[in-house]
Structures are given as structure tokens and as C-alpha cells.
Amino acid sequence: DAASKELDQLHRRNCFTPLNVSELTPTEKRKSMEALMFLTEKRDGSIKGRMVYNGKPTREWLSREDSASPTAALESIMLTAIVSAQEGRDVMTADVPNAFVQTEMPELEDGEERVTMKITGVLVDLLVKMNPEVYGPYVVYENGRKTLYVQVLRALYGMLIASLLWYQKFKADLEQAGYKFNPYDACVANKRIRDKQHTIAFHVDDLMCSHKDPYVNNNFEKWLNKMYGKHGEVKVTRGHKHDYLGMTFDFSEKGKVQIDMIDYMASMVDDFSTKFKTTDTAKTPAADNLLDVGTSEPLEAEQAAEFHTFVMKGMFACKRARPDIHPTIAALCTRVKSPNQDDWKKLHRLLKYINGTRPDKLILSADNLHVIKWYVDASFAVHPDFKSHTGGTMTYGRGSPITMLRKQKLNTRSSTEAELVGADDMSTMILWTRLFMEAQGYGIKKNILYQDNKSTILLEENGKRSSSKRTRAFNIRYFFLTDQIEKGNVIVEYCPTGEMTADFMSKPLQGQLFEKFRKLIMGHE
Numbered sequence: 001d002a003a004s005k006e007l008d009q010l011h012r013r014n015c016f017t018p019l020n021v022s023e024l025t026p027t028e029k030r031k032s033m034e035a036l037m038f039l040t041e042k043r044d045g046s047i048k049g050r051m052v053y054n055g056k057p058t059r060e061w062l063s064r065e066d067s068a069s070p071t072a073a074l075e076s077i078m079l080t081a082i083v084s085a086q087e088g089r090d091v092m093t094a095d096v097p098n099a100f101v102q103t104e105m106p107e108l109e110d111g112e113e114r115v116t117m118k119i120t121g122v123l124v125d126l127l128v129k130m131n132p133e134v135y136g137p138y139v140v141y142e143n144g145r146k147t148l149y150v151q152v153l154r155a156l157y158g159m160l161i162a163s164l165l166w167y168q169k170f171k172a173d174l175e176q177a178g179y180k181f182n183p184y185d186a187c188v189a190n191k192r193i194r195d196k197q198h199t200i201a202f203h204v205d206d207l208m209c210s211h212k213d214p215y216v217n218n219n220f221e222k223w224l225n226k227m228y229g230k231h232g233e234v235k236v237t238r239g240h241k242h243d244y245l246g247m248t249f250d251f252s253e254k255g256k257v258q259i260d261m262i263d264y265m266a267s268m269v270d271d272f273s274t275k276f277k278t279t280d281t282a283k284t285p286a287a288d289n290l291l292d293v294g295t296s297e298p299l300e301a302e303q304a305a306e307f308h309t310f311v312m313k314g315m316f317a318c319k320r321a322r323p324d325i326h327p328t329i330a331a332l333c334t335r336v337k338s339p340n341q342d343d344w345k346k347l348h349r350l351l352k353y354i355n356g357t358r359p360d361k362l363i364l365s366a367d368n369l370h371v372i373k374w375y376v377d378a379s380f381a382v383h384p385d386f387k388s389h390t391g392g393t394m395t396y397g398r399g400s401p402i403t404m405l406r407k408q409k410l411n412t413r414s415s416t417e418a419e420l421v422g423a424d425d426m427s428t429m430i431l432w433t434r435l436f437m438e439a440q441g442y443g444i445k446k447n448i449l450y451q452d453n454k455s456t457i458l459l460e461e462n463g464k465r466s467s468s469k470r471t472r473a474f475n476i477r478y479f480f481l482t483d484q485i486e487k488g489n490v491i492v493e494y495c496p497t498g499e500m501t502a503d504f505m506s507k508p509l510q511g512q513l514f515e516k517f518r519k520l521i522m523g524h525e
Helices: 004-011 026-030 054-062 074-087 122-130 132-139 162-176 214-228 263-272 301-318 322-333 339-357 415-439 454-466 472-485 511-522
Strands: 015-017 032-040 047-053 088-094 118-121 140-143 145-153 188-193 197-203 206-211 234-236 241-244 248-249 257-260 362-366 372-380 389-395 400-407 446-451 491-494
Touching: 004 032, 004 047, 004 122, 015 132, 074 197, 074 206, 074 257, 074 362, 074 415, 088 214, 088 241, 118 122, 118 248, 122 132, 132 145, 162 188, 197 214, 206 214, 206 241, 234 241, 263 301, 263 339, 301 322, 301 339, 322 339, 322 400, 322 511, 372 415, 389 415, 400 415, 415 446, 415 454, 415 472, 454 472, 454 491, 472 491
Parallel strands: 032 118, 372 446, 446 491
Antiparallel strands: 015 145, 032 047, 088 206, 088 234, 118 145, 140 145, 188 197, 197 206, 241 248, 248 257, 257 362, 372 389, 389 400
């Protein structure tokens, strides 16, 4: 019944049309991907069918440029959420139903092949039963199995180009309605309505929009349903709390946005093969030996697969609502190809830490939307190959919406050089953040880079006047930063080591310093 309902919807929406197999070109027949039907049990116990175009084999002839759709950067989502909280905007999230099948396939140019699909077995029986006149004459047998070839007329789930086609349609519709896109994020659009900014950020068909006046979101909801609600109402959430991209956004406190993944973190612990008691906790996510590789026995295949799975689960969380586990996850990510028993113990410790911090939330707010503060630090020669480690955090006042860390790509000869490379590692995001916010209409008066090494600051501010003979790579780094400082794009200021929040990202801190910086990054103080 669920499969029949899904096929009926696709038929009524004219998503495909049957083809005579004898009229297919050899290329069209070879590239005819099989139709798959997935059945899912919903929370209410009902069964939902979803026909999917098996697009995986098409990777062989579709380039990333021809198939990849842009999505809103997580940094953009966080920054626009802070703006919404600071200005007390009305926030609305929306989910466009069946977005892909509302998008028509592009018209064929001369010499282009049609996009074809092969429907087989019981799915053919269901279509013929539904409309024998339309589909019956085109059924053939291949290897003793009923087969129906169709031309795809609308984007179907599973097609690599489906999300890109939807993006192009939605972008064009928004531009037609007067919205202008931020040049530094292709999925953030704005429009002045009632002398205030209406902002829309979207990830495929999931939208978050905000405006000071709820009336504007009311009208936008009507517009969405007019444009895309013909075959199902656009699902909209209003109020202070919103589930969006795996996170819960809570705007109920004035000037703040609280972001959590409480259920996700709980399931991460509860689904692990080792069952933890409520008392199985750790004060920090990692010990001092986090970056040590160790010489213990490699994990068995099953255990290694679980290690990989849970590290990736952690990666999903640390990029969103749990930046406090970011340093540990980044280190474990370097071990997923060949994890050993020592790595397994490190994962255990991380999960114990999560077990004790399940209800934690990331709390963000701004002191001044025109002043951005970046803290950048480097740990000198901490990796087994003696390369250094960069850590960085950004804040508008409370909490860190953006955290970054990475192993440096070249060996340095001193902590001063390591700090210089660290600043260069972070420079792209430091400059992007300023450009993005200015394109949103918030001129940045100060874009401050805090560092705790005075020698590095002299290099960055004075360039060659403060340098001795160095390699070409270092010349490029400090001249680039000196140029940005002279242009006023960034200001470098000294920050004592005891106040350097980025220290949290560059090494596995313990004790009071861990607690202090963790609270600052998570916005708990």
C-alpha cells in the first residue's frame, strides 16, 4: 500500500514517462539506473514508501561541479542565530515537502541524452495496475523479469543532481521575490521589509528565517505554500524553540540563543557496545597523551569499525553544539584508518566525559555585533613528527560559535614560528567572518586577533623590519598578515597565556584551566 501510494504521487506529478525500449540509444540504456523503493516505519506505526533513483553509479560520469549543491555553512547558521537573538527577531523554521520532485529536469540541448530509469519487478506490476493504458504497452522482459524504462522528467531522490536542481530553482524564486544572496555564502539571502532585514538561511529544503516583525514570517509562510505547497503543506515551526540540522535552537532568553544536542549525545553513549553507568564519567575528554600514537595492538575489524563510527558521530556534534569535545575528536580522526587499543581507551574516556555532560548546551550572545574577537594559539612540536598544532576560537562576547584546530603542515623551529603559522592557518576564516558579516549589513569596526606571543605580534605588525633570514614560506606568511593589518582588516593584540581561550583547542588541558576555558567556549559564564 505504501509503495502504491508513492508511485501514485509520482505518476500524478508527471515525474516520469514510459519509453519504448527499442527507441533507447545504447548510451541511454546503459545509463538507465534502477529504481529502488524504500519503506520506512514512522513514529505513528504507519509505513511510508519512497522511490529512489539509484544514483551511486552515476558518479562515474558526473563531476562534482555538475552535481554538488551548496548548503549554508554551519558558521553562517551560528552567526545569523546570534544576530536573531541580539535583535530579538521572530524566528521561523520550515521544511519544504517533496522539494526535489517539484523541480523539473533541465531542457535537453542538441546531442544530450535523456535521463532514463529502469523500473523492475513488483514495482512494474503496481504501475500497470494503477494505469494499464499508460504503462502496459511498454513493459518488456529482461532476464525473465518485468522491466519498464522511463524518462525522468523531475528530480528524484537519489539523483546526484537533484539537490543542485532544487537549489537553482529555489534561488531563482527568492531572487524573483527580491532577495539578495550573500556573496560569501550561497545559501544565505536577505531582503529589507518594513525597514528591517529578513534573513533566510537554508540547507537544501530546510529553512531558518528571521525578522523583527512576526508578520513578515507569516507572509513568507504563505509565499512558501503558494510556491511549493501544492502537493503537501509546507511544515513550519514558530515560537522560541526550533529543531534544525540536528540541533535544538532556543531563543526564549532575551539576547541569547541556546543550542543543544542532548538526545544525540545521550544516544551516542547509550548505543556504544560498552554500557556505561551513570557514575562512569571523566572530568576531561582526554588525558595528556591524546596526541601520542602508542604501540599497542591494532583493533579487530569489528571494533575498528565501531571506533570509526563513533568518532564520526562525535565529529557531527563537535562542529555544532559541543565544541568542548572538538580537540579530542580531531585527534581521534587521525587514527580511524589504523586504530589501536590505546585509541580505543581514548574513545572510552571521551564517552565517559560525554556521559557526565549530557545536558550541556552551547550558549551564544553578542556584546557588540560590530566587534569580532579571535583567539589563536599554537602548541609547538607536539606531534610525533614534531609538527605543531594550531587552535582558534571566535566569540562575539559569550560562547564560541566558531572553533578551529589543525595540525600544522610544516615543521617550525620555534614557538614564535609556530604561532605565526597558526595565525596564518586561521587567517582565511578570520577574514571570511568579517566579509560575511559586512555583507549581512553589519560593518565591523574591530576584527581582533589575540595572541600570547609578543615576538610573533612584532613579526605580524612590522614584517621584514622584525625578521631575520628565514625561508620563503615564512616570508609569505608574515608579509600576508602584515598586509592585512596595514589594510585594517585585522587588529593584533596581546593576550596573556592565562586568558588565551584558544589554548583549549591546541592541547588537551586538565584541571582548573580546562574548566575555565570550557565555560568560556560553551558560554556557561
